[in-house]
Amino acid sequence: MAEDSKDNNAYWAANVRIILISLVIWATVSFGFGIILRPLLMGIYIGGADLGFWFAQQGSIYAFLALIFFYAWRMNKLDAEHGVEE
């Protein structure tokens, strides 16, 4: 039981770390590139849109998608490593 809860703590710590990294990316693409950093990215264009505009209307959505699938894949691996999968 003590072994179990120790390993569960390690599992939870690893999960929280993955979440934090993912949320940093989540905030960077939307609040960062899409809004606050847009003036700094003005010189860079994707077709007819400046990079900030593109992130605000397209790019951040693609990044969100990638993040959720990355998290699902990474967590399923982590579940297996710690033997807590269903």
Add this chain to the structure above:
Amino acid sequence: MDQYTLNLLVVGASFALYIGIAIWARAGSTAEFYAAGQGVPPVLNGMATAADWMSAASFISMAGLIAFVGYDNSTFLMGWTGGYVLLALLLAPYLRKFGKFTVPEFVGDRFYSNGARVVAVICLIVISVTYVIGQMRGVGVTFARFLEVSTDTGLYIGATIVFAYAVFGGMKGITYTQVAQYCVLITAYTIPALFISLQMTGSILPQLGLIGTYAPSGGDMYFLTKLDEVVMELGFSQYTAHSTSTLNMVFFTMSLMIGTAGLPHVIIRFFTVPKVADARWSAGWALVFIALLYTVAPAVGSMARLNITSTFWPNAVTGQALAGDPISLEEINTNPDLSWINTWRTTGLLDFEDKNGDGFIQYYNDANPELQAIATERGWVGNELTKFDRDMLVLANPEIAALPGWVIALVAAGGLAAALSTAAGLLLAISSAISHDLIKGSINPGISEKGELLAARVSMGFAIALATWLGLNPPGFAAQVVALAFGLAAATIFPVLMMGIFSKRINKEGAIAGMLVGLFSTAIYIFLFLGWFFIPGTATLANTPDNWLFGIAPASFGTVGALLNFGTAYIVSAMTKEPPVEIQELVESIRVPKGAGAATGH
């Protein structure tokens, strides 16, 4: 075949499909009624979640909101999709592991308090009821325009259809109808978008068209550059420019994100999948299906804006808009391609007036000093396109682009699918909170399975009646009411769920105090500017940026409410005694996927 018959056929066929599914997927137990027996495959749940989430606001209103404002309304695109990251990482897997039927049930168990559960029920009902009003209006408006009945009659028809499949099918019936509704709505949204993108940019994919070149002028110029040029020439603000407060934009986007993650009718969809891993995948699939509409919407909005502008200023296509004549009254009345202008005028969503009596309709920004100078010189006396409601943009888009009749009929069915699927999800969230959390949880815990199922169906019937009544008598500001729904979801449900999972130290005193502070601070801030309980004329302060606290708009206040909720919960918990050991063990257990297994009803 005339347009009316075509509309009737397509909409009728879609309704027959929904009813057919409902008969096939009747709920036989409370587990089926509340959580579809927890046997929905993740991809199908993703599709149902997408339909559940994408409401009349996403389908009918969003492209119009972007079209007439431009970059600054990107907040809706990021906010309404970014919330799924929070849902997938912070809430859905753990709540699925918990394995119960409603959001208040989690709050009540985790914070070992019926009081906390009841506060959560109140928040849930306020959020879901305000949200459902917009859906019922959406149904009414769509019916009124396409099937030539009154808005009220449309509302009754819509309510009857929802009643038929939600009351009998419960979550199981709703799930499979939502899958069908998703297919209808996404087809209806993307087909006109593909046509229009091809016409306007030469690219069949709207996502590429948006950043591509403008085809009618020979492709020598980017589409967005052309759009900026045309709207600025008529005195409107630059489409791609950032012209509002950055702080408010950040807070509004954040409010929409955490509000989305805190919407009970979306959260309960994740209770229907078999395993924790499925809840994670399912959130990804939901966003795939949502992104199909959300990445197309900014293209639809911007292309429609240019299409509308060049309808009123034909010369805008090849050169300077003001170098040519505006559209003439005679043309509007005789050209069959422009018959949509008069059709929509009869609905009251569009209006024009030849103020200076010159036989032409001048559409420009009459508040812009530069344009006022031009107007004086040319003898214009004000903008003559006096009304163009944002909500008609998506519905009228196929007509504006002169697309075939079946596309128009499809859009009608799509608008109805979007509104009905969301309404059904909301009604289920409301009825399960009443029958499971209030009746079974507090009033009559000894109720039998059969009795509870009946109670669930009766509460659903009442919820539909209430929603219909509110749809017939909407409060003063129907649109602003949605700000309240998101603000409250952000300030109450999201924080309490997140703290319940990520902290073992937050106790019942902290959770209740936090929810109440979030609820009252957000509601009061919104009421101060938009009127107490939305009664027109009762606002304490004028709703202008100068009066806002740090320039934060009422609709953006959910972020502040959430921060106040988190802060209050931490301080109050720190001052009171820690949760009992068994609650700390409960938190340990929901953090680990192993052992979720089958439904643990009670």
